[in-house]
C-alpha cells in the first residue's frame with residue numbers, strides 16, 4: 001500500500017514537472033549512441049554507447065563534451081560558439097538534423113540519444129562532415145550586395161542607400177541564416193543531385209535579389225536558372241522545418257520562382273520607382 005502511495009506521488013510529481021517545463025523529461029543520466037568511423041585509419045562505421053550524467057539544462061553538445069573529456073578523447077566533433085551562432089555543431093540527433101548546442105537532452109524522448117553525422121555532406125570522421133561543397137554553392141550565388149553606383153572604393157564619396165522598414169522586412173528573416181547546413185542535410189533533392197545549390201544557397205539568392213540596394217537582378221536569376229538549379233526544388237519543405245534560426249528557405253525559393261515566372265515581376269520595379277521618387281523628394285528639400 002505504502003509503495004503504491006509513493007508511486008502515485010512520484011507520478012504526480014513527474015506530471016507536475018512535465019507541465020512546468022513543457023516537453024522536458026528530467027533524467028540524471030543518458031546513453032549517447034555515437035556514430036564512429038574513420039575511413040583513413042581503416043575504422044569501419046559502428047556505434048559506441050557512452051553513459052553520461054545530465055541535468056535539465058544539459059545540451060547534447062555538453063553531453064558529448066563530457067563523454068570526450070571523461071570517457072573517450074578520440075570522439076570527433078566540431079563546435080565553436082556553443083550558443084547557436086556559428087553553425088558548426090550540426091549533426092543528426094535521433095535522426096533529425098539539429099544543432100547539438102541548441103538541443104537539450106531533456107527535450108528528447110527516451111534514455112538513449114543517437115548522434116550521427118549530417119546526411120548529404122561528405123563524411124570526414126565520427127560526427128564531422130566536409131562543408132566545402134555546401135560553401136561553394138553559397139559562394140556561387142554571390143551572397144553580397146552588388147551595385148555599381150556604390151562608392152565603396154572611394155571612402156570620401158560614400159553613398160547612402162535608403163531602405164524603409166518594409167524594404168528590410170522583405171529579406172530580414174533570410175539574413176538570420178548562420179550557414180549551419182541543417183536545411184541542406186534535410187533536403188531530398190540535394191540527396192539525389194549534388195549540383196543542386198540547396199535551400200540555403202537558393203534562399204540567399206532570394207535574400208540579395210529582393211534587397212533594394214542590389215541591382216544584379218539578371219545575373220542572380222541566370223545563376224539559379226539552370227537544369228540543376230531552382231526548378232529542381234520539389235517543395236518538400238523539410239528545410240524550413242529543421243532550421244534553428246527561424247529562416248524559411250522553402251518560402252525564399254518559392255518567392256524567387258514567383259519573380260522568375262513573372263507572378264511578381266512588377267514588385268521590384270515598383271520598389272525602384274518608389275526609391276527614385278523618395279530620392280527626388282529628398283533632393284527638392
Ligand code: SF4
Pocket residue numbers: 176177178179180181182183184199200203242243244245246247249
Ligand atoms: S537556412 Fe537555417 S538551416 Fe539552412 S543553413 Fe541557414 S540557418 Fe542553417
Ligand code: FES
Pocket residue numbers: 079080081082083084085086087088089090099100101102
Ligand atoms: S557550437 Fe556554434 S552553433 Fe553550436
